[in-house]
Amino acid sequence: MSKFSVTIIGLGNIGMLYDFENNSNNVFLSHFKSFNHHNDFEVVNVVDNDNNKLLKVTEKFGEKIKVFKNIDDIVEITDVVVLSSVFKVNYAIFDKLKTNDKIKLIFIEKPFWNETNIFSEIDLNSDKFYINYFRKSIPFFRKLKININDEMFGNVLGVHAYYSKGLKNNGSHIIDLVNYFFGNNCDLNSIKTINDVEDFTKKDKSISFSMKYTYKSNNFPVIFQAVNEKYFSVIEIDLFFEKNRFRICDFGSKVEIYKTKEDELFPGYKNMIHSKNVNTDFNKYGLHNCNLIKDILNNNELNNSKLICERDINIIINKVKNEISN
Numbered sequence: 001m002s003k004f005s006v007t008i009i010g011l012g013n014i015g016m017l018y019d020f021e022n023n024s025n026n027v028f029l030s031h032f033k034s035f036n037h038h039n040d041f042e043v044v045n046v047v048d049n050d051n052n053k054l055l056k057v058t059e060k061f062g063e064k065i066k067v068f069k070n071i072d073d074i075v076e077i078t079d080v081v082v083l084s085s086v087f088k089v090n091y092a093i094f095d096k097l098k099t100n101d102k103i104k105l106i107f108i109e110k111p112f113w114n115e116t117n118i119f120s121e122i123d124l125n126s127d128k129f130y131i132n133y134f135r136k137s138i139p140f141f142r143k144l145k146i147n148i149n150d151e152m153f154g155n156v157l158g159v160h161a162y163y164s165k166g167l168k169n170n171g172s173h174i175i176d177l178v179n180y181f182f183g184n185n186c187d188l189n190s191i192k193t194i195n196d197v198e199d200f201t202k203k204d205k206s207i208s209f210s211m212k213y214t215y216k217s218n219n220f221p222v223i224f225q226a227v228n229e230k231y232f233s234v235i236e237i238d239l240f241f242e243k244n245r246f247r248i249c250d251f252g253s254k255v256e257i258y259k260t261k262e263d264e265l266f267p268g269y270k271n272m273i274h275s276k277n278v279n280t281d282f283n284k285y286g287l288h289n290c291n292l293i294k295d296i297l298n299n300n301e302l303n304n305s306k307l308i309c310e311r312d313i314n315i316i317i318n319k320v321k322n323e324i325s326n
Contacts, residue, residue, distance in 0.1 A: 004104070004297060005078035006035045007045040009071060009093055010085030011053040014109060016046075019286075020056065027283050031082045031107070032057075034286025036065075040294045044078050047071050077102040080293065084109040098122065098129075104297055105130055107289075111168050112310050124308035130293065131305045133176040135252050137292040140280045144246065145181055154242025156182065156215055159222040162236045164229040166200030167207050167317055171224060174237060175313050178222055180304060181239075182215040184312045186222070191316075193324040199229035209320050245272045253282030 008015060008031050016032035028034045036043045046057055047068045054067040068074055071093055081103055083090040090108060097103060107130050122129075135141055147153065161174045179186075190212035196205045206226035213222050227234050237248040245258035255278040263269035281288070295301035 003040055003042040004080055004294070005044045005076070006041050006080045006082065007047065007074065007078040008032055008035070008043060008082045008084065009047040010083065010089065010109070011046060011048040011050070011057070012084065015048075015082075015084035016053065016057075028286035029283070030286060031084055031289075034290050035080075035082070038287060038290040038294075041080070041290060044076060045074050047074070071096070079104045079297070080107060081105075082107045082109075087112065104128070105293060107132060107293065110310065111172055111313075112307075122307055124311055125306055127296065127303045127306065129307050130296070130303055131307065131310045132289065133173060133180075133305055133309070134285045134289050135173065135177050136180050136304055137288040138252065138280050138282065138285060139288065140255060140278055141177070141180075141252075148181055151216070153244040155218045156220050157240040157242065158220050159213075159240070160225070160238040161223065162225045162227055162234050164197075164199055164206055164227045164232070164234050166204035167226075167320065168204045169200055170235055171206065171226075172313050172317065173235060174224065175316055176305075176309060177237065178213070179309065179312060182213055184309075185214045186316065187212040187214070188315070188319050191319055191323055193320060195226070196324050197226045197228045199226075205324075207320055207324050209323070211316075251282065253280055254278065255280060 011017065011032065014030060016030050018029040019027050019033045020030065028037065032043060032046070035041045043065055045066045045068060046054070047070070048054055049069050051069075054069070057065055057067055077100065081097060083093055083106065090112060094106060094108065097106060105128055109132050112131055148156070159178060161178070163171045163174055188211070192210050194208040194210070196207045198205050200206065206229070208224060208226045210221055210223045213220055235251045239246040239248070243260050247256040247258070249256060257275045257278060258272040259275045260270050261273040263271050292301060296303050
C-alpha cells in the first residue's frame with residue numbers, strides 16, 4: 001500500500017525544531033520527525049518563511065523533500081496538510097485549503113480559535129479536520145476512555161486538575177481530555193472562578209475555576225487550579241472513581257493507579273492504595289498521532305478531535321474569562 005503524502009507548514013518547535021537534531025528512535029516530538037519516520041507517511045513538502053529552517057531540511061534530505069517559502073508555490077497537493085504555524089497563518093491557509101478535494105485530512109495545531117468565533121463558517125463535524133490535542137492519541141488514554149465508558153471503575157466522583165501557562169495555551173489540553181473521557185456534558189451556568197494568574201500573556205491568564213459535569217446521569221465536580229508558571233510548569237489531572245484513582249502526572253507521561261482496599265488498621269474504612277505506575281510513552285506522542293491519523297484515513301478509527309471539539313473548548317474558556325472579569 002502506498003504511503004500518505006504530507007505537507008508541513010510551519011517549521012517552529014512543534015513543526016520541526018523540538019527533535020530535528022535528535023536521532024533517537026525513542027523521541028518523537030515534532031510533526032516533521034514523526035511523519036517522516038512513520039512507515040505509512042512520506043513528507044513531500046515543507047513550508048516556512050525562514051530560510052535557515054528550510055536550509056536545515058535541504059542539507060539533511062536534499063531534493064527528497066521540497067522546500068517552499070510560500071504555500072502558493074507548491075506543485076504537488078498532498079493527502080495530509082499539517083498547519084503548525086501561528087493562528088493567523090494557520091487560519092489563512094486553512095481557509096484557502098478547506099474545500100480542496102485532493103486533501104484527505106488537514107492536521108491543525110491548537111489552539112485554533114479566537115474571540116470572534118470563526119467556527120460559524122466551517123463544518124464542525126467534518127472528519128477532514130483534526131485538531132492536535134495529542135493526548136487523545138496516546139494508547140493508554142484511549143484504553144482508559146473505553147474502560148470509563150464500560151464503567152469498570154464505577155461512577156466518577158470528581159476531577160481535580162492543575163495547570164500553568166495560560167488557560168487557552170495549556171488549560172485547553174485538560175478541558176479537551178476531560179471532554180474526551182466524559183463527553184462535553186458540562187453545566188456552563190455552574191462555572192465558578194476563584195483567582196487568576198498572569199503567567200503567560202495578558203490575554204491568556206491562568207484561571208482557577210470549578211464546574212459541574214454529568215456523565216451517565218451522574219453529576220460530579222471538575223476543579224481547575226492555576227499554578228504560576230513563574231515557579232514551575234505543570235499539567236496534571238487527578239481522576240477519582242468509586243473503585244479507582246488515576247493520577248496523570250508529568251504532563252501525561254506517567255499515570256499512578258490506585259485501587260480501593262479495606263483499611264488494615266481501622267475496621268470499616270476503605271483506602272485508595274497505590275497499585276502501580278504506568279509509563280504512557282509520552283516521548284513518542286508524535287508517532288501516536290501518526291498512528292491515529294493513519295487509522296482515521298483508513299476508516300478504522302473515529303475522528304475524536306474534530307473542529308467541534310475546539311469550538312466546545314472555546315465556549316468554556318470564554319465563559320470562564322467572562323466570569324473572572326465580572
